Amino acid sequence: MSAYLQAGALSRSTRFENDLRGALENRGFAVHRVDWETAAEHGWDHAVPPAAEFGRGSVVLLWHPESVAHRRDFEDLLRQSRPKGQEAIAAGARLIVVSAWPKLSFPEPDGSSIIADCSRLRPISVDAVRLRSMRPDLEPAAAERIVRFAGGTVALAEYYLELEFAELSGNEKLRRAGQFLRTVLLQAVDELGVGMLALLDHLILECDMLDLPEDNLADHHITALESACLLWVNDLDGTVHLFAEPWRAEVKDCLGSALRSVVSPPADWEVLARKMFTFERTVRKMVMEVLHEVHGDAWREALGDRGTKALGLARNDTNVSASSLDEMYTPLDWFLLEDLLDLAAELATAHGMVHGVRVGEWARLKVQMVPIRNRVAHMRLPMETDAATVRSALLNLEARMKTARNGATPALPSS
């Protein structure tokens, strides 16, 4: 059996490792912690005892693989972890990968990785009964209050419980609780990684959505956020809820703070930018070919107000001396993408299609691609699906252009 424990900031007690070890040892397991730094420096054969030493009654904790994520050979380490992990499992041991990161934050190595094989362990939820078993002198009402404000999370419940019995004024307790909440939320959000941060940016800061239908979120996002204790699923009505109610006042500020600290481009940004470049210039090429085919040398006249707008942009940005569109040779280079796609749609309306792409498709491309283009242009974090969307759209256009070149469909249908 292999499992992944996403031990994010909200799930970790102050003595997390001791608590985890203790819980396993109380169940009769012999616990072996394996450090990734040791594997990285000395190899997996050194870091993991021979399988014969495990066998029954063992739990192997692969401890915080993200500690070596900065290494160039990190993917190789992930790949090499799998045979050793499988040997231990085959010998009867249980294997738990413990990490603060969501599972999907880890890169895909050339082979498989032990992380990819793992099933998910759900985070522990603290309830009033559990709290009162830890502190029998805790009043039931206070226990309920703590659980509600902690959202059932271990880190907050532990701190609030401590505060409950601290010799401090009510205001001071409130102040410290608020401060701790903010610290932990910042850490929890930071641990999610850039991809999830982009999603939360979109949902919360752009769309103001903290409660939404489950179908509006991809399952793997639900899983990652749920494991981070930042999302709850209501299976009865099919809704999901981000950030427990008592935290929501802090959320936007925490998110904003986390986003502001991101200065390096995500791994897939370069691919996205390149594909976006190719997509937009491909559309320009397609539109130009049709403009030439229909209007000949008078193609600039067909640009209308959009052409004038392009001229204005060019003159603002450069030293171009053109005083009219007639003197511009690449006016489409100054078109906003939405204007370019609108122009393509108009041409498709007037002539049936443009290189096999009909007006409806141009409209759909506008809805899909303009927000992505804006994210790239404004150096905002890309959404997880952006690169795939652009690649797919580009493939679609290339397929149409190939068909047109092969003569099956002309750039424009013959009238």
Added chain:
Amino acid sequence: MRFDERAFREGRIPEVRQDKFLRSFRLFAEAFPTAIVHRRALQLLGSDIVDARRWDGAGDRGAWTALVRFGQVMEGALGLHREVMAFYSPDKEFQFRDFQKLNAFRERQPREPSRDLYLVYANDPLLPAKLRDWTVREPVNVVALPRGEAVPSDAPARDTAQVLLRDLADSIARQNLYEETLPVTGRDFFGRRDLLQDLATQLRNGKVCGIFGLRKTGKTSLVKELGRQLVMTSPAQRIFVLRDLEDLPSDTGEQSLALHMDLTASLLPKLRDLKLRTHELSHLTEASSVSEFRRAMQAMLGHPSSRDIQMVVALDEIESLIGKDPGHSLDRPYVPEFLGVMRSLVQENPNFNVAISGLTSSVLEAGVLYGRENPLFAWAKPYYMPPLDRAAADDLIRDVGTRMGVRWSDNALDKVFALSGGHVFLHRSLCARIADDLPRDLSSREVTAQRVASVQRSWQRGIAEQLQEMLSSLDRFYPAATDVLHLLSGTDIGADEVDRAYPSQIHHLLKLGLIDETANGYELTAFSRIALRK
């Protein structure tokens, strides 16, 4: 499951009365008087003890084993179709080391009993708790036989029968055998018979094969099962070595050496077992080149002692060796060199063959690898992992379910197959999810279509990350095919158009089980629909 003495009479085992057994049982009962109560209890359950043996080896003195044969009712309810071994320990405290010996005792029985279930007796009040704890960590069921005194009355036997029935049912209901993360072989390997047959024939005919498919489609299981069947037919004349390439070192400079040295290390013990020539191979050192490895292999394969031996080397997780961009990179020249050595050994030695498995088929389909011609290009035959067909999918569910006391309605099987499309990971994970939710009471472990539907959402969420990882690995090694998959799923592009523009990508998508061809074009398979959430 209730204890109803009359119900258990149906199909009960006739009481064993042979003299030899009765003499043995008498001695058994002298050592363990409670065995009389146990036997009576088993008889009330329509079953019986059919064999009893004493063990006097070092450390075993005074231990007995008994074989229990279950009657029809117990067989059907608990899925027990083999005899079960009961171990009787004379110690007052049952030790973990005794627990560890159970399998060894099982192997010494006159007829092979079940390896899924053991019964244990010791006069240790903590025995049930110990067994529960130890079997949390074990893939087997071990149930404590109740303690008690032999008295001339059926009452204790009835009580014992009730307790035993309850504990057996609970033990069987507790496990979830649909969950499986390691490769499976033998009775746990289902379907793909045609593919196995095909591969075995190809290997026998000296043809190198490649087996490709997405993550978690059962490639390693298939290769291991292929090896097991190959060796099983003629253990004294067959050698099968599976080399998992995932543990190749990170440093590409060390990979070349690791390739042939690790293969040599895997081969040598098997060659020695069959008393074959190992002289040249055992003299290879860390300074040996791949050419020296080739010469050593040639010397071994060409030696008279090896002539009648069939050797197959299976290279698994081939993408760990090939990498994701072998057509454009130049940093692993040893890759085509090593594959060239493998090809020449196969061509020159009818007693040697190679099977390759993994995610990427570029090892057979790319014309150039790392700046050199690919020696396997258009020479070896690629196979792709098919999903389980309906019959095999149902067999898996029912067979494994029987061992867990789970019964499936036909509608439930329809529903599961509709959701999984026979994709092995989807199939097993869905069944595991359903089994997790079933009550412990064996009489209530019936799965209907409604029960399947009730867990569908939570199942999809539970596997979402693994599906995303599978898509990521598809993108890594088949980026163009991934793009076309998104194109097909997200636009209304015509089948003709996409066929013309992207024929090889469509080929890969079909072979990898991501799309199906229909009369109207292409449609997403069950896996793609769930993974892409369509």
